[in-house]
Amino acid sequence: MPPDTDPRTTRSRKAITAATRRLLLEHGPAAVTHVRVAEASGVGRATVYRHWPRSDQLLAEAMAAVPMPFFDTPPDRGTPTVEWVRAELTSLARQLGLPDVRAVTTTLANAALWDMGMDARRSGFAHLLAQRLSSALHVAQERGEVTLSSTGDHAAALAIGPLYYRATIEHAPIDEHLIQAAIDALGTWHI
Amino acid sequence: MPPDTDPRTTRSRKAITAATRRLLLEHGPAAVTHVRVAEASGVGRATVYRHWPRSDQLLAEAMAAVPMPFFDTPPDRGTPTVEWVRAELTSLARQLGLPDVRAVTTTLANAALWDMGMDARRSGFAHLLAQRLSSALHVAQERGEVTLSSTGDHAAALAIGPLYYRATIEHAPIDEHLIQAAIDALGTWHI
Numbered sequence: 481m482p483p484d485t486d487p488r489t490t491r492s493r494k495a496i497t498a499a500t501r502r503l504l505l506e507h508g509p510a511a512v513t514h515v516r517v518a519e520a521s522g523v524g525r526a527t528v529y530r531h532w533p534r535s536d537q538l539l540a541e542a543m544a545a546v547p548m549p550f551f552d553t554p555p556d557r558g559t560p561t562v563e564w565v566r567a568e569l570t571s572l573a574r575q576l577g578l579p580d581v582r583a584v585t586t587t588l589a590n591a592a593l594w595d596m597g598m599d600a601r602r603s604g605f606a607h608l609l610a611q612r613l614s615s616a617l618h619v620a621q622e623r624g625e626v627t628l629s630s631t632g633d634h635a636a637a638l639a640i641g642p643l644y645y646r647a648t649i650e651h652a653p654i655d656e657h658l659i660q661a662a663i664d665a666l667g668t669w670h671i
Numbered sequence: 672m673p674p675d676t677d678p679r680t681t682r683s684r685k686a687i688t689a690a691t692r693r694l695l696l697e698h699g700p701a702a703v704t705h706v707r708v709a710e711a712s713g714v715g716r717a718t719v720y721r722h723w724p725r726s727d728q729l730l731a732e733a734m735a736a737v738p739m740p741f742f743d744t745p746p747d748r749g750t751p752t753v754e755w756v757r758a759e760l761t762s763l764a765r766q767l768g769l770p771d772v773r774a775v776t777t778t779l780a781n782a783a784l785w786d787m788g789m790d791a792r793r794s795g796f797a798h799l800l801a802q803r804l805s806s807a808l809h810v811a812q813e814r815g816e817v818t819l820s821s822t823g824d825h826a827a828a829l830a831i832g833p834l835y836y837r838a839t840i841e842h843a844p845i846d847e848h849l850i851q852a853a854i855d856a857l858g859t860w861h862i
Contacts, residue, residue: 508785510701583784589839590777593770594699599842606841634849637833637841638856642825644840645832648780650797651790661821661829665856 495521496528500542505580509587512539536595539587546584548605549575551612560671561620565613565663569639573654576647586648610636617666628667638665686712687719691733696771700778703730727786730778737775739796740766742803751862752811756804756854760830764845767838777839801827808857819858829856 499521503511513535518525532538549572555564575581592602613635620626630638639662646654663669690712694702704726709716723729740763746755766772783793804826811817821829830853837845854860 506785508782579784585840586777586781586784590781591699592842593774593777594697602840602842610841629855630848630852634833634852637837637849638852640840641833641836642828642856643832644836646828649776649793649831649835650801650828651783651794657821658825658828661825661856664820665829665833665852 492521492523492527493531495523496531497541497545499523500538501545501580504539504542504587505583508583509539509542509591512542514538536591536597539591540597540601543584543587543601546580547575548581548584549609550605551609555616555619561616561623561625562663562669562671564616565639565666566659568613569643569659569662570656572640573643573647573659576643576654582647585644606636609640613639621667625671626667626669629665630667635666638662683712683714683718684722686714687722688732688736690714691729692736692771695730695733695778696774699774700730700782703733705729727782727788730782731788731792734775734778734792737771738766739772739775740800741796742800746807746810752807752814752816753854753860753862755807756830756857757850759804760834760850760853761847763831764834764838764850767834767845773838776835797827800831804830812858816862817858817860820856821858826857829853 496517499517500512503516503520514525514528514532517523517538518528521528528538532541551568551572553564553568555561576585588598588602588605591598593599610633614633617626617628617635621628628635642658642662642665643654646652646658687708690708691703694707694711705716705719705723708714708729709719712719719729723732742759742763744755744759746752767776779789779793779796782789784790801824805824808817808819808826812819819826833849833853833856834845837843837849
């Protein structure tokens with residue numbers, strides 16, 4: 481929607497956004513409805529509908545502000561790629577330990593099955609992670625740092641899958657041994 | 672609830688159960704409400720409430736009938752354990768390709784964050800899978816079939832995690848190469 485500089489509008493938008501996030505985190509995606517957002521934010525229901533006409537937009541708003549793990553620190557040419565992978569997986573493990581990141585990732589995986597907007601978000605997230613990991617691994621293989629165990633299309637599933645399963649199905653902490661096993665699953669590391 | 676042999680009760684229970692499953696599969700967990708179940712089943716709302724007073728019970732009912740991947744064929748002592756693992760992961764991959772299994776597993780991972788009943792169901796599922804895989808792997812290690820890459824507590828995450836991530840985050844088919852890579856992640860196979 482177009483920017484609106486009216487301070488009252490800014491205030492109500494902020495209150496609504498904060499309420500959507502609180503409802504998602506405390507009660508789950510089914511709680512992110514216009515009625516409950518209006519109640520929780522103290523903003524009139526009509527105003528909530530005006531800004532976000534559909535409930536999937538409210539849910540997207542709740543999810544948007546949560547920082548997702550994106551492997552967004554590029555590998556540094558001076559350090560071994562295996563250390564970059566370890567640092568990124570360790571960061572991802574820490575994020576998957578946070579209730580809001582767990583809420584957003586599992587909501588995304590679930591809602592994507594029925595909501596096209598959520599599915600586009602899931603797809604973008606999955607492709608970005610796969611592409612960043614895969615391209616770093618291929619550079620590492622060219623430099624002789626690693627012999628990959630597969631063509632590289634499987635790298636994200638092999639490295640991130642175990643951490644994601646541990647966090648969202650087993651609900652248990654991700655330790656350094658699991659991270660090491662995930663790194664080893666990618667291939668044989670020579671450096 | 673106690674068994675009720677009144678044929679009308681049996682009929683309405685069946686209609687309600689079928690409607691909960693249809694709503695979950697076609698519209699997601701947020702659609703499994705008393706109002707929509709009553710509409711979709713043609714049963715009165717009061718009757719729906721009488722059988723399943725809470726909406727999380729309706730959702731549990733929708734999920735209960737979907738066959739989940741449980742590694743429930745025990746390893747056959749006459750065949751190598753690696754072939755049992757491959758068969759079970761192949762079966763799990765096929766199940767994760769079914770829309771109803773994807774709906775139930777992602778709903779479980781999501782709803783478990785807020786609903787104690789769902790969390791108990793998630794925990795039971797995770798423990799059963801981990802225990803069955805881990806005990807088969809330990810027997811295989813004792814028999815010299817494999818040298819495990821970790822203590823075995825990580826086996827379910829290492830083998831199932833990549834398949835689960837591929838199916839629910841990447842929404843892409845699980846091929847034999849990914850299954851082979853997941854098997855290799857468990858350890859070094861000698862047979």
